[in-house]
Amino acid sequence: MRVAFLGLGIMGRGMASNLVKAGHAVSAWNRTPGKQVENARIASTPAEAAEGADVVWLCVSDTNAVESVLFGEDGVEPQLREGSIVVNSSTISPSATREFAERVRAGGADFVDAPVTGSKVAAESGQLVFIVGGAEATIERIQPLFSAMGKTVLRMGDVGMGQSAKLAQNLMTSVIFEAFAEALTLATKLGVQPESLLALIQSSMVRSGVVDYKAPLVLRRDFSAHFPMRLMFKDIRLMLEAAKETRVKLPALETVSEIYELAMEEGQQDLDYAATLTLLEKWAGVEVRGAAAS
Numbered sequence: 001m002r003v004a005f006l007g008l009g010i011m012g013r014g015m016a017s018n019l020v021k022a023g024h025a026v027s028a029w030n031r032t033p034g035k036q037v038e039n040a041r042i043a044s045t046p047a048e049a050a051e052g053a054d055v056v057w058l059c060v061s062d063t064n065a066v067e068s069v070l071f072g073e074d075g076v077e078p079q080l081r082e083g084s085i086v087v088n089s090s091t092i093s094p095s096a097t098r099e100f101a102e103r104v105r106a107g108g109a110d111f112v113d114a115p116v117t118g119s120k121v122a123a124e125s126g127q128l129v130f131i132v133g134g135a136e137a138t139i140e141r142i143q144p145l146f147s148a149m150g151k152t153v154l155r156m157g158d159v160g161m162g163q164s165a166k167l168a169q170n171l172m173t174s175v176i177f178e179a180f181a182e183a184l185t186l187a188t189k190l191g192v193q194p195e196s197l198l199a200l201i202q203s204s205m206v207r208s209g210v211v212d213y214k215a216p217l218v219l220r221r222d223f224s225a226h227f228p229m230r231l232m233f234k235d236i237r238l239m240l241e242a243a244k245e246t247r248v249k250l251p252a253l254e255t256v257s258e259i260y261e262l263a264m265e266e267g268q269q270d271l272d273y274a275a276t277l278t279l280l281e282k283w284a285g286v287e288v289r290g291a292a293a294s
């Protein structure tokens, strides 16, 4: 298929590269020039990338970025035609997703929301999980592209449902990590070694994928961005907005959100969201340090 891939950030670059490896003709674009994908054509605007494409795939940071790439100056919209498909893998607002889809559908193309769960490593190795909203027949048509980039496609319903489910899932990620960080901080203050606490967690029913992934990094005090704090905070804001729109109360998430705000005020936005631990440590006057970091 002819695919325009827009946004070559931490996730997008690996995704575009896997499309090329699977034999698709990829025309890629990134806002800041200079990013390359081997054997892809690099376009200088979203419109140029989308020219003649069967599918336009987006992976940019937020709702505003999606809007400007689709409908802004040199955006994709004029290039869309009957039968072409826009797929958005950026995590953005569910209600804005429905508006964007309506506008795209009015021109005869179709729209699928397909945010992902999985790390940078999963993006590079084609192991992402896609959380999808859209028409079944359209999703079927782009199955080869999903297969090139991911291991699982979970359809949640019509347009917007992929984003809604992704936000609910990321709510758990942020709150589970926060619980882990608080447990580490309290245990350290009480004199328990982090490795000992971890052995207990991993042998008990609180074991989780979040802890499996983050614990080795945290114990080495490696806070480099696998998922930058600014993007998790963006998602937390989207969750709280969606909750407000639908009159849902999320007290645990509201507290987590305050911790992120303070951590970002301290300049941690480009570190991994795991760096929120350092704020708890500061308040407690301890540092969680595994043997590997000493």
Ligand code: NA7
Pocket: 007, 008, 009, 010, 011, 012, 030, 031, 032, 059, 060, 061, 062, 064, 065, 066, 068, 069, 089, 090, 091, 092, 231, 235
């Ligand atoms: P990154 O690595 O921060 O990459 C973000 C990408 O979005 C990057 O290519 C940016 O281009 C691009 N971007 C940001 N703002 C804009 C605007 N306004 N217009 C066009 N392009 C823009 O994020 P990830 O790859 O980790 O994540 C991407 C999405 O997946 C995000 O929604 C996550 O929550 C999930 P730049 O290079 O800065 O010019």
